[in-house]
Amino acid sequence: MALIPYRGRRMPATTLSSLRDEMNDLFNRFWSTASEPFGLAEWSPALDVSETDDAVLVHAEIPGIDPKELDISVVGDTLTVRGEKTDETEQSGRNYHRVERRYGSFTRSLALPAAVDADHVTATAKQGVLEIRLPKKEEAKAKRIEVKGS
Amino acid sequence: MTHPIDVDVERGRDALEPPQSYFVPATDVYETDEALTLLAEMPGVKPDGLEVTVEDNVLVIRGQPEAAAGDDGNVLLKEFEVGAFYRAFQLPADYDTEKIEASVKQGVLTLRLPKSDRLKPRRIEVKGE
Numbered sequence: 001m002a003l004i005p006y007r008g009r010r011m012p013a014t015t016l017s018s019l020r021d022e023m024n025d026l027f028n029r030f031w032s033t034a035s036e037p038f039g040l041a042e043w044s045p046a047l048d049v050s051e052t053d054d055a056v057l058v059h060a061e062i063p064g065i066d067p068k069e070l071d072i073s074v075v076g077d078t079l080t081v082r083g084e085k086t087d088e089t090e091q092s093g094r095n096y097h098r099v100e101r102r103y104g105s106f107t108r109s110l111a112l113p114a115a116v117d118a119d120h121v122t123a124t125a126k127q128g129v130l131e132i133r134l135p136k137k138e139e140a141k142a143k144r145i146e147v148k149g150s
Numbered sequence: 151m152t153h154p155i156d157v158d159v160e161r162g163r164d165a166l167e168p169p170q171s172y173f174v175p176a177t178d179v180y181e182t183d184e185a186l187t188l189l190a191e192m193p194g195v196k197p198d199g200l201e202v203t204v205e206d207n208v209l210v211i212r213g214q215p216e217a218a219a220g221d222d223g224n225v226l227l228k229e230f231e232v233g234a235f236y237r238a239f240q241l242p243a244d245y246d247t248e249k250i251e252a253s254v255k256q257g258v259l260t261l262r263l264p265k266s267d268r269l270k271p272r273r274i275e276v277k278g279e
Contacts, residue, residue, distance in 0.1 A: 046230035047229050047230075048228050049226040049227040050224060050225045051224045057223070061257075063192065063193040063258050065256065089178070089180075097152075097181060098179040100177050101176045101178050101189065113226055127194050127196055127216075127254075127256070128194065128257015128258065129193050129257065
């Protein structure tokens with residue numbers, strides 16, 4: 001699956017040029033979601049992925065998601081994260097003035113950049129940030145090759 | 151005004167003014183018979199990185215997430231940045247700002263503002279003849 005760039009949270013426009021960016025962004029987002037049937041646009045958490053010599057690190061922003069509601073799996077070289085953010089907005093007795101948070105279930109798959117040892121993947125969630133550490137298989141680890149002089 | 155609205159805080163009000171750059175936390179606001187509740191998403195922020203200030207019915211929330219520990223190596227995909235959160239709301243007058251309760255769980259700040267007594271729904275007994 002191709003990775004889809006995410007524009008991230010925007011800071012408020014403070015100058016004219018950033019206002020223009022904001023408008024362009026709004027326009028782009030409108031058209032990018034308009035291709036899907038209205039109301040079915042999926043929500044998925046923003047990811048950061050990085051690679052060190054011996055591991056692949058994935059961070060995801062999952063504020064308000066109970067770690068127990070997460071399902072993380074590695075099949076071959078694909079990492080899949082599934083989860084659900086329970087929609088509380090339907091609870092009775094609550095009169096909502098503003099709903100900006102996104103709710104519902106999501107699935108996100110990612111092609112990993114290196115072969116990983118699926119048996120030793122660890123995942124921790126702290127303050128709504130998920131960290132998945134995927135140790136590389138021995139053969140995928142970077143090795144320093146000594147260059148011998150003559 | 152019956153619900154909080156976003157407000158710009160002018161420079162010079164030290165306790166309230168925004169940092170140079172910041173993210174605006176996505177916030178839900180709902181009202182019950184007893185209170186007004188705000189839920190603001192601030193992933194990565196611990197309780198001691200949070201600051202909630204009320205002055206003249208202007209509510210300011212700030213959060214500083216913990217800096218990522220150590221070397222993360224080569225970045226392959228970056229969909230979010232880590233930085234300060236900030237948002238300012240003008241509150242309706244009828245809430246008891248002395249009694250705001252704040253808590254944070256799984257990166258979501260919950261603020262509960264109890265309604266002042268005169269705003270709570272009251273059942274008026276209708277007397278017969």
